[in-house]
Amino acid sequence: MSEQFESWRIRPLQTHYRIVYLDGIHFGIRHGSGCDSSILLTILGVDLEGNKEMLALQACAEESREGWLSILQDMRSRGAIQIDLFATDGHEGLLGALSELFTATPRQRCLVHKQRNVLSAIPRRERELVQADLVGIWKPEKKEDALANLVAFKAKYAERYPQAVRSLCEDEEHLLTFYDFPVGMHRHIQSTNAIEGFFSNVRQRTDQIDAFTTETSCVRLVWAVMQDIRFHKVTVS
Known part of the structure; x- marks a missing residue:
C-alpha cells in the first residue's frame, strides 16, 4: 500500500479545475502514553467535466498558514495552476496562503x-x-x-x-x-459540504480507531478508505 500511496501522492494533476474545496479534519495521534490532535489538510477538486477528485492530503500538527502554503504549493507543482473558484471556511492561515499563491482566484466563503x-x-x-x-x-x-x-x-x-x-x-x-457563476453551480459552491461529506464518510470507516500511531499512518489509512468512496459528479456550467 505504501508504494501505491506514494504514486498517488506525487502524481501529475490536471492543469485546470473548475472548483477546489479546502478544509481540514482532526484526528488523534498517539505520543507515548498521551494523545494529541493533528489536522489532515484536504484538497478536493472538481474538473471541467464535473468529476470530483481528491487532489492532496497532508497531516499537520495544527492548521496554519505554513501548512496550507505547503499543500497548495505541492498542488501547483504537480500541475494544477488554474482554479476557477476556491470554496473555503474562514481560517486565517488558509486565507493567508491563498492570498499569497492564488491572488486573482475568486473565493466563496462557506x-x-x-x-x-x-x-x-x-x-x-x-x-x-x-x-x-x-x-x-x-x-x-x-x-x-x-x-x-x-x-x-x-x-x-x-x-x-x-x-x-x-x-x-x-x-x-x-x-x-x-452569484458570479452559472445558476446550476450555486448549490454546489455555496458551502464546503462536498468535502464535509467526504469527512463524514471517512469518520464512519475509522470511528473504531481512538488514535493513530503516527501522522503518516493516519494519512495512508484515510487514503485507503478513500479508495472505496464514490464521488458524485456536480454541475459545472
Missing part, C-alpha cells in the same frame, strides 16, 4: 460555516427569527437583491447584536461570489 458563526452570537430564543433573515440574504436570484438584503440585515441588527453583525462582515466580500 455559508454554512458563516451562518453558524453569526448565530452563535445570538441568544437561543432569537435564533430562529434571525436565521430566517440571515438565510434570506442569499436566497434571491440576483446578486444586487442579495446585496440589498445584506445591507438591510446589518441595519436591522447592528445595534441589538453587534457581535453577530461583525461576524457577518468578516470576509463579507466573499459571501456572494457564487
